Each structure stands twice: as structure tokens, then as C-alpha cells.
Amino acid sequence: MDESLQAQLLPLRQRIDQIDAEILDLLNKRAKTAQEVGEVKHAHHAEGPVLRPEREAQVIRQLQHLNRGPFPSEAVASVWTEIISACRGLEQSLTVAFLGPAGSFSEQAAFEHFGRSVKGLPCPSFDEVFRSVEAGAAQVGMVPVENSTEGAVNRTLDLLLGSSLRILGERSLLIKHCLLSKTGNMQGVTKILAHPQALAQCQNWLNREYPGIPREPVSSNSEAARLASLDPTIAAIASDVAAQTWGLEVVALGIQDDSQNRTRFLAIGKLDILPSGRDKTSLILAVPNRAGAVYQMLSPLSENGVSMTRFESRPARTGQWEYYFYVDIEGHCEDPRVKKALAALESQCAFYKLLGSYPAQ
Numbered sequence: 001m002d003e004s005l006q007a008q009l010l011p012l013r014q015r016i017d018q019i020d021a022e023i024l025d026l027l028n029k030r031a032k033t034a035q036e037v038g039e040v041k042h043a044h045h046a047e048g049p050v051l052r053p054e055r056e057a058q059v060i061r062q063l064q065h066l067n068r069g070p071f072p073s074e075a076v077a078s079v080w081t082e083i084i085s086a087c088r089g090l091e092q093s094l095t096v097a098f099l100g101p102a103g104s105f106s107e108q109a110a111f112e113h114f115g116r117s118v119k120g121l122p123c124p125s126f127d128e129v130f131r132s133v134e135a136g137a138a139q140v141g142m143v144p145v146e147n148s149t150e151g152a153v154n155r156t157l158d159l160l161l162g163s164s165l166r167i168l169g170e171r172s173l174l175i176k177h178c179l180l181s182k183t184g185n186m187q188g189v190t191k192i193l194a195h196p197q198a199l200a201q202c203q204n205w206l207n208r209e210y211p212g213i214p215r216e217p218v219s220s221n222s223e224a225a226r227l228a229s230l231d232p233t234i235a236a237i238a239s240d241v242a243a244q245t246w247g248l249e250v251v252a253l254g255i256q257d258d259s260q261n262r263t264r265f266l267a268i269g270k271l272d273i274l275p276s277g278r279d280k281t282s283l284i285l286a287v288p289n290r291a292g293a294v295y296q297m298l299s300p301l302s303e304n305g306v307s308m309t310r311f312e313s314r315p316a317r318t319g320q321w322e323y324y325f326y327v328d329i330e331g332h333c334e335d336p337r338v339k340k341a342l343a344a345l346e347s348q349c350a351f352y353k354l355l356g357s358y359p360a361q
């Protein structure tokens with residue numbers, strides 16, 4: 001390297017080394033304080049959870065508010081997610097269940113949401129994710145609930161209806177699908193495997209590029225990647241992370257039909273969450289099948305000035321054209337206006353279930 005460049009870089013790098021040492025010192029001070037918080041919590045509730053999603057959201061939002069740059073605001077969120085994750089891990093280990101095997105988008109969502117200092121519990125199905133959290137094998141789970149191309153993830157909606165678990169948080173992920181094979185090309189490939197949602201999200205591209213190769217649905221994209229790693233006649237649609245995890249080569253990158261293809265995931269668990277200042281509340285409602293019933297059902301929301309951010313229906317399987325309505329609203333169930341609206345909904349609806357209030361992403 002040329003000497004004048006070296007001479008200019010040296011003091012700047014020394015300054016960075018010194019700043020890093022200061023950051024490290026502060027991180028250790030933070031970690032020790034979090035350990036003290038953990039001791040206080042254990043003293044009050046020996047078996048109680050350490051995780052406080054509302055506090056984590058507040059810490060990150062407050063820092064983003066304070067941030068004057070040039071450190072990017074998104075980096076504040078991702079760096080502090082990891083700092084909090086590591087501090088939380090010193091207080092108590094957190095196990096997160098998700099649809100596996102390793103390398104799935106659910107795993108990515110789990111790590112982005114809870115940070116890397118967690119234990120992953122890959123499960124063979126969404127049902128098993130719910131069961132693992134209900135049975136206590138994991139304290140929290142991460143499941144997809146809607147995709148911007150394909151709409152609702154129906155199995156998750158049905159499981160939310162039958163489960164006592166609460167929604168603890170949400171995380172939206174940009175989903176970039178890749179076509180993967182052992183060789184990095186499609187010679188000798190006789191079928192393409194993926195989760196049905198991924199096959200649907202890439203159907204135009206597949207129809208155009210590989211119309212002659214049959215497609216087969218499997219339980220997850222990372223399962224498709226695992227199978228492709230064992231058999232050169234199989235190609236998989238999965239993430240670039242799955243390619244690394246399962247030692248596959250990328251045939252084509254970003255093959256989803258919509259470049260802005262996003263999936264929203266829900267964190268689920270047994271906690272009730274306090275208001276964080278910017279929250280969402282999710283509910284399931286049902287009304288008898290008669291004219292105007294759905295319109296009336298929602299009137300307590302507008303009457304109390306509560307905004308609805310999502311409305312989804314699922315057949316109630318009674319054969320009577322009855323539906324369960326999945327409704328997301330702005331605000332926390334303890335906010336006075338929301339509380340009033342919820343009380344009215346509960347008294348007027350034939351079915352009412354509160355899935356939880358949680359920090360909005």
C-alpha cells in the first residue's frame with residue numbers, strides 16, 4: 001500500500017480501535033446491568049419469563065428517535081436487536097420454534113426478531129411449532145401469517161383459532177426465492193420441490209423458464225433444499241441461506257414473480273404484553289350469517305375511532321356459509337378507546353377471541 005495512504009489511515013484506524021474498545025466496555029456494563037435485571041426478575045418469579053417484548057420495542061424505538069446519524073436507523077434496529085438478544089441470553093436462554101429444517105425463512109424471521117442469541121427448535125410443521133410452544137419445549141414460536149403475493153397462510157390462521165397461545169410480535173421479511181441444485185445447473189433435474197406457497201409465488205417464472213419440469217410440494221423450502229442436497233435430480237426453491245446451509249449452488253436468484261414479495265411472520269407465546277406506545281391488537285370474530293351482520297360487527301371500531309389494519313376471513317366449516325373474521329386493529333387492548341371497542345365487540349359478536357396486543361413493527 002502506498003505510504004501516504006498508510007500514514008493517513010493509521011490514526012483513523014487507531015481512533016476506530018479506541019472507539020471499539022469503549023463500545024465493548026459499555027456493552028459489558030450493559031450486560032452486567034441486564035444480569036442484575038434478570039436476578040430481580042428471578043427473585044420475584046423464579047420460573048417467570050425474562051422476555052419483555054414491549055420493553056425491547058421501546059429501547060429500539062427510543063434509540064432510533066435519538067439517532068442523529070450517519071449511523072443508519074435500520075442498523076440501530078439490527079445492532080440493538082443483537083445487543084438485547086445477547087443480554088437477554090445472559091438472563092435466561094430463549095428457545096424459538098419455527099418451521100424447519102435449518103435455512104427456512106421462518107428461521108430467518110425468528111433470528112431477525114429475537115436476535116441470534118437464542119436456541120432454534122426446527123419443527124416439521126406449523127402444527128408442531130404451536131405444540132412445542134404450548135408444551136413448553138420452546139418459549140416462543142415464529143410462524144408466517146400472510147404473504148404479499150399469495151395472501152393468508154391458512155394453516156396458521158386455523159391454528160391461532162384453536163390455540164391458547166398469544167401473539168407477541170410481528171416481523172415482515174422480504175422473500176427472495178432462489179432455484180437451487182447440487183450442480184448449479186438444471187442438467188438431469190427431473191423435478192422442482194418447494195413449499196406450495198413458494199411454488200405459487202414463482203409460478204410465472206417457472207412457467208416461462210422450466211415449463212417441462214414437474215413441480216412437487218413439500219413441507220417447507222428448506223426441506224426441499226435438504227432433499228436436493230441428497231439427490232442431483234432434484235432442484236429446490238429456497239433462500240440463499242438454505243443454499244449455504246445445505247451445500248447447494250444457485251441456478252437462479254430472485255425468481256419470485258413479485259420483486260417486493262414479503263411475508264409477515266408472527267411471534268407466538270404465552271405472555272401478555274404491556275403497552276409499548278405503538279401497538280397492534282389481533283382478534284377473531286364471528287357473527288350469524290345474515291344481511292348486514294358483518295357491517296354491524298365492525299361498527300364499535302369506527303364508533304371508537306379505532307383503525308382496522310387487516311381483515312381476513314376463514315370458513316367456519318359449519319356448511320352454513322359462516323366465517324371466522326381475523327381482524328387487526330391499531331392500539332393496545334388496554335388503551336381506553338380500544339378497550340371500549342373490544343368490550344362492545346365481545347358483547348355483540350357470536351364469537352370473540354383476543355389473540356393479543358403486541359408492538360407494531
Ligand SMILES: O=C(O)C(=O)C[C@]1(C(=O)O)C=C[C@@H](O)C=C1
Nearest residue numbers: 037050051052055056084087088
Ligand atoms: O428490561 C428488561 O426487562 C430486561 O430484561 C433487559 C432487556 C434488555 O436487554 O434491554 C432484555 C430482555 C427483555 O426482553 C427486555 C429488555
